[in-house]
Each structure stands twice: as structure tokens, then as C-alpha cells.
Amino acid sequence: MKILLKYPLSVFLFIVFTVFGALQCTQNQQPVNEDLAEVKKDIFRTNTDFLNQTNALIRMVSGKPEQAVLQQQFEALRTTYKNMEWAVEYFLPQTARFINGPALPEIEMQEHVEIEPEGLQVLEELLYPYDPANRDEVIRMLKNLTNKSNAIKVNFQAITISKDQVFDALRQEVFRISSLGIAGFDTPVSGTSLKEMPHALNAVKKILQLIATDRSKEKSLVRISTEIEAAVLYLNHHPDKNTFDYITFIPKHLNTITSLMIDFRNQEEIPAIEVTSALNKNVRTFYSKNAFDPNAFVPGKEFEMSPEKVQLGKRLFNDKILSDNHTRSCATCHIAEKAFTDGVEKAMSLTDSPLKRNTPSLSYSAFQHGQFWDMRKDDLEGQSSDVITNKEEMHGDLSRIIAKINSDPEYRTAFRKIYKGRKTEIWQLQNVLASYIRSLAAFNSDFDRYMRGDQHAMTENQKKGFNLFMGKAQCAICHFLPLFNGTVPPNYTKTEQEVLGVAENASNKILDRDPGRGKFHETIAFLQHSFKTSTLRNIGKTGPYMHNGGYRTLKEVMDFYNKGGGKGFGLKADNQTLSDAPLNLSDKEISDLIDFLNALNDH
Structure with a gap:
């Protein structure tokens, strides 16, 4: 059953979420100080x-504003808002x-529920340009913002x-600026992101000054x-993003x-928040060698990685014992030299006939909430x-595979050593394979260096290409730094999907009919033909x-994106989320962009 929530019911849900979040924040906190x-x-x-x-904007719109x-x-x-974004995003994420x-x-x-969007980004679309015919809708959105402002007051x-929370919130804000902010994620129409960044950065500076003691005031x-x-x-x-x-x-x-900021935390002797998060608490930058923790994406503590799991998983990944007739392993279709893809248009079946979709890369797939193009599985297990x-x-038959493993002395010994059990279970097989796949993130590309x-x-052309990637080409508003996928920083709790209007092939004449995520959510129009934003x-x-x-x-x-996706080519992609406005990239700019993308290849 589909339920389309319109206000005021969605406001009710929002209040429930924010109050729940506020109650959570009251637990295990240090006493407030001056x-x-x-x-x-x-x-x-x-x-x-x-x-x-x-409220001033409401009054202005009620008249005849220029x-x-x-x-x-x-x-x-x-x-x-940018002056308090650090606090609202951290303490009241549902409000944010x-x-x-x-x-x-x-x-x-799970409930097939679609909640109406609201907030500053919706208003941006209504105001750039402004049509007086939308006055009532603009006023409605602004009044919703007054409700959120009141919620902020009540919750705080x-x-x-506590001081450790405030520091963690400020640190996350700088990482948010370093990914979403600088890419213009929340100003896709107006393009004012670089004008807003000083306000967010100055807010961080001001709050650091408020919480600093003599330990750091003359130092970090x-x-x-x-x-x-x-x-x-x-x-x-x-201020020009292009x-x-x-x-x-x-x-x-x-x-x-x-x-x-790590120096500041150390000098102030602020403890790190004891929560497993995708971004490690002690890394200095997004681009540090071990910045990301794959264990933040596992289904439970018992599924966490270990060198022994990775080693055993690699062996099984390359073992044809997993297929019914012992003719195929995982490595058959996920070739290491091709970044764990197969290099062909469509994946091939056991009988060498093409399947429906292209084989996705397994490299960096650990950092996604949703596997396969249609995200039908939550995790790598x-x-x-x-x-x-x-x-x-x-x-393959998982029960038969487990029986084979339990009858193999080497496999049996390896599993018992890792899991301390008498017999290997299906979840353990899934876990060692997933652990190996989670290890396939080298972060050693030229860009990382x-x-x-x-x-x-x-190269100079690659540097130009990166500037285009971030600015004129607008790639980074969907492929977020530094993972270059759709998992939203800095919390990394959600992976986004997009509707691009992809055609059957590069002639861009016939819309591809694959429903993507829509196959599993037929009543939600927004998800029809949507696919995961995978890593670049x-x-x-x-x-x-x-x-x-x-x-x-x-x-x-790049030609497809440059034209504005499927809609830009005149295809009927009614729910396309990619902007259909042409990027107007020259051939030289496209060449530089491609040069940059090749700088993302691991060595």
C-alpha cells in the first residue's frame, strides 16, 4: 500500500523524529558548563x-517583491542557517x-511512504526564478521553516x-564543508555555495573560541x-564556482x-566520541590513508573485518566450489585487473548468454548502503x-556449499579458528566473502597522492579536470568527495540513487526500460528507473x-551528461533527478575531465 504524506501529517512525523532525537541526546551527557x-x-x-x-520573507512575498x-x-x-548548521545537523539531524x-x-x-520535500532547497527552486503564481507555495514553505525554527529552540x-559533542559537531561541519559545501550540494540552482562557506567556517572558529581553554588558546x-x-x-x-x-x-x-582540529582536540584533552563511524575519529583529513572504517557498514559487531577473514574470503572468492557445477568463481566475473568488473557490456550467464545489467565494480563497494545497481540488498553479506x-x-546452494566446506579439513580449520564454532554456518561464509570485498579499497590513486x-x-590537465568536476560540470553534487559515490558525507548513513534518463545505448534515442529500484517499489513514481550512485x-x-x-x-x-541526461536528448524521463540543463562543456573541457577521472584509478 502506498501512503503519500502531505502536511500536516508530515509535520507530525517530523516532530516525533526531532523529539526522539532530543531525548537521545540527553542520555550519558556531561554537565553543562559556562x-x-x-x-x-x-x-x-x-x-x-x-x-x-x-517572517520578514513571508511579509515580503505577501506583497509584490522584486x-x-x-x-x-x-x-x-x-x-x-549556515551559522548554526554545525549544531542543527549534529544534534537534530531530522530537523536539518x-x-x-x-x-x-x-x-x-519498508512502508512505501513518500514524504514531501520542504526547506531551503525547495524554496531555492521556487525563487530562481521567482514566479508570482507560486506565491502561496513559497509562503507555505516559509511557514514550515518557522515551525522548524521553533523546534530548534524547544529542543536546545x-x-x-557536552564539550566532546560540540567538538565532534564542529569537526563534522568542516568535513561537511569539505564535501557537500564546496560542491554546492545544497545550492544547485543559485550556485551560491562559495559565498556561504565563509559563514559556516567563521561559525566553527567562533565556537572553538568559546570552548577553548588556556591549553590551546596560544597554540592550536x-x-x-x-x-x-x-x-x-x-x-x-x-566567489565564482566555475x-x-x-x-x-x-x-x-x-x-x-x-x-x-586534531591538534586542538589533543591540546584540550577532549575525548573522542565512542561511536563507530565511517570516518575514523583520529584521521586528520578526508585523504589520510586509513580515513574510512568499513566496519561502520557491517550488519553487526560479529561481522567486523579481520585479516584472517579477509584472507579466507579471498581464497573462497577465487574458488569454484561456490558454483553448482564448479565452473565459475566470484573472480570469473569480477576481475582484479578490471577493478573487479568483467569488461563486457552485460554480465554473462552460466550458459554464456547476456544478462540484464552490466557487472558493477566491487572496489569501494564497502562504503555503500545498498548493493547491486538497484540496491536490493542492504549489505555485502x-x-x-x-x-x-x-x-x-x-x-549454488548455500547448504550444499557449507557441507563441502565442513568436509574440507583446511576450510573447516580456518573457519573454526575465526569463529570459534564446531561447524561452519551460512552467515560465516557470507561474512568472510564480504570481508574480502570490504578490503578492496586501496585509496592509492594519483588523486589521493x-x-x-x-x-x-x-598533470595540469587533470587538475583542470578536477576543477571542472567540482564546478562547471557539477559532478560532485552527486559523487561526493572523497569516496566519489552517493553515500552522503559526513555521517555516511545513507546512499543516494538518481534517475538519469539513461538510454539503451550511446545513440541516446530510446529510453532504457529497466525500472531499477522501482521494481521493488512499484507505487513510488520517484523511484522508477532510479539506480544507485556508485563510485567513480x-x-x-x-x-x-x-x-x-x-x-x-x-x-x-560525458556527452550524455553534457547534454542534460535523457531529457536533454528529448527522452521521456518525467522523474529525472539529474538536471536537464546543458553543461556547455567544450571538447577540451571534456578531455580534461576524463583525464581527471583516470587520476582516480588505484595503482
Whole structure:
């Protein structure tokens, strides 16, 4: 059954979520001190400004405003939110979702529920350009923002915040700026992201100054403040997203700030939050060698990786014991030299006939919530068993495979050593295979080396390509730094899907009919023909491209995006989430972009 939630019911759900979040935040907290009282006062002051500006916009829209003046006031409202984004995103994530989330429906998958989008990004679409015919809808969205502002006030009056939480929130905010903010994720229409970043960075500086003690005031705090001021100065002088030098700014300023924050935490003797998270608590930058923890994506503690699991999983991955007739292993279709793809348009069945979709890469698949193109399995454990038991792929029987393993002395001994059990169970087989796949993330590309300080690791054309990737080509608003997939930073709790309007092949004349995620959610129009946003890491090794393998080269892929996806080619892709506006990239710019994408190949 489909339930389409419209207000006021969605407001009710929102209140339930925010109150629940507030109750969670009250548990196991340190007592509030005077410094943190000042932090809360700052949040309240900013929120009051946000509420007043929202009401002023309501009054303005109720009259006959000039578009330029209306947009100017809206941009001021957005920058005010940026001053408290660090706190709202961390302590009240559900509130943040309805203030500044994507202008797309929120989906509750299990209940087939589609929740109407709202907030600043929806308003941006209504105001750029502004049509007076949409006045009532603009006012409705603004009134919803007043409700969220009131929720912020109520929740922060109720919850207690601790110094370790505040620091963690500020650190996450800098990582948010370093991925979503600098890419323009929440300003896709207005393109004002670089103008907003100084406000978010200055908010971080101000709160750090409020929580700092004499331990750091003359040391790391001075260095962070100086670095933030330098970053803000550069941003203020270079507000154009299409000409901004991202490849210089990120390592020179943003990576430096996140690194200095670890020094601040150490000098202040602030304990790290004891929660397993995708981004390791002690890494200095997004691009540190061990920045990401695959264990944040496992279904439970007993599924966590170990070297022994990885080694055993690799052996089984290459063993034909997993297929019914012992003719195929996982490695048959996932070839290491091809970044664990097979290099052909469609995956081939056991009888050498083409299947429906292209074989996806397994490299970096650990950092996704949803496996396969249609995300039908939540984790890699489910992915492995789905492939093994598929009659067209491996046609294996898990019970029979386990019996073979238990009768093999070497396998039996290896499993017992890892799991301390008398007999191997199915979940253990799934887990060792998944553990090996989780290890397939080297993070040693030329791009990674450059971001770690090797100024000669990328060519000048690749640097130009990265700047295009972040700016004019708008790639990074869907393929988020630094994983370059659709798992949303900095919390990494959700992986996004997109509707691109992919055609059957690069002639772009006939829309591909594969429903994607829509096959499992037939009543949700938003999900029809939607597919997971997979990683671009190793993309130079994984052609042909798209879910159907219909695009043989990266040039064909870039031509598709440059035109505006399926709708740009005139295909009937009514629910396309990719903008259909042409990118107007020149042949040289496309060549530079492709050069950059090849810099994402691991060595």
C-alpha cells in the first residue's frame, strides 16, 4: 500500500523524529558548563535571527517583491542557517533534513511512504526564478521553516550538550564543508555555495573560541583561526564556482583546518566520541590513508573485518566450489585487473548468454548502503548470497556449499579458528566473502597522492579536470568527495540513487526500460528507473558504463551528461533527478575531465 504524506501529517512525523532525537541526546551527557552555556546562547541568537528573517520573507512575498531583492533576502536567510548548521545537523539531524535537505521526496522504503520535500532547497527552486503564481507555495514553505525554527529552540532548551559533542559537531561541519559545501550540494540552482562557506567556517572558529581553554588558546586555536581567516579571505575574493581553484584550495586550506582540529582536540584533552563511524575519529583529513572504517557498514559487531577473514574470503572468492557445477568463481566475473568488473557490456550467464545489467565494480563497494545497481540488498553479506544462489550466475546452494566446506579439513580449520564454532554456518561464509570485498579499497590513486601533498602526482590537465568536476560540470553534487559515490558525507548513513534518463545505448534515442529500484517499489513514481550512485574510483578500468553497459567510453558518458541526461536528448524521463540543463562543456573541457577521472584509478 502506498501512503503519500502531505502536511500536516508530515509535520507530525517530523516532530516525533526531532523529539526522539532530543531525548537521545540527553542520555550519558556531561554537565553543562559556562562555556557551553555560551555555545547554546549563540545557537539561540542565530535561531532567533533565522526566525525573524523567515517572517520578514513571508511579509515580503505577501506583497509584490522584486525578484532580485527577494533572492538577496533569501540568500541572507541561508547564510544565517549556515551559522548554526554545525549544531542543527549534529544534534537534530531530522530537523536539518527538513530545513536544508535535497528538494526530493524522502522515502520510507519498508512502508512505501513518500514524504514531501520542504526547506531551503525547495524554496531555492521556487525563487530562481521567482514566479508570482507560486506565491502561496513559497509562503507555505516559509511557514514550515518557522515551525522548524521553533523546534530548534524547544529542543536546545531541553538537551544538554557536552564539550566532546560540540567538538565532534564542529569537526563534522568542516568535513561537511569539505564535501557537500564546496560542491554546492545544497545550492544547485543559485550556485551560491562559495559565498556561504565563509559563514559556516567563521561559525566553527567562533565556537572553538568559546570552548577553548588556556591549553590551546596560544597554540592550536591561533593556528586554526589564522587558517580559517585565510580560507575565508580567499573565498571572499573568488566567489565564482566555475572559475574557483578547488584543486589548490582543498589541500591548502580545508585539509589543513581538519588536521589542525586534531591538534586542538589533543591540546584540550577532549575525548573522542565512542561511536563507530565511517570516518575514523583520529584521521586528520578526508585523504589520510586509513580515513574510512568499513566496519561502520557491517550488519553487526560479529561481522567486523579481520585479516584472517579477509584472507579466507579471498581464497573462497577465487574458488569454484561456490558454483553448482564448479565452473565459475566470484573472480570469473569480477576481475582484479578490471577493478573487479568483467569488461563486457552485460554480465554473462552460466550458459554464456547476456544478462540484464552490466557487472558493477566491487572496489569501494564497502562504503555503500545498498548493493547491486538497484540496491536490493542492504549489505555485502546479502549481496554475496544473492549472486551465489542466482540460477543464472552461479546457481549454488548455500547448504550444499557449507557441507563441502565442513568436509574440507583446511576450510573447516580456518573457519573454526575465526569463529570459534564446531561447524561452519551460512552467515560465516557470507561474512568472510564480504570481508574480502570490504578490503578492496586501496585509496592509492594519483588523486589521493596529490591530496596527501605530492604536488607532482597529477598533470595540469587533470587538475583542470578536477576543477571542472567540482564546478562547471557539477559532478560532485552527486559523487561526493572523497569516496566519489552517493553515500552522503559526513555521517555516511545513507546512499543516494538518481534517475538519469539513461538510454539503451550511446545513440541516446530510446529510453532504457529497466525500472531499477522501482521494481521493488512499484507505487513510488520517484523511484522508477532510479539506480544507485556508485563510485567513480577506478572508473577508467570499469567500462562499459551505466547500469546497462550501453556506453562504451567515458567520452560517451560525458556527452550524455553534457547534454542534460535523457531529457536533454528529448527522452521521456518525467522523474529525472539529474538536471536537464546543458553543461556547455567544450571538447577540451571534456578531455580534461576524463583525464581527471583516470587520476582516480588505484595503482
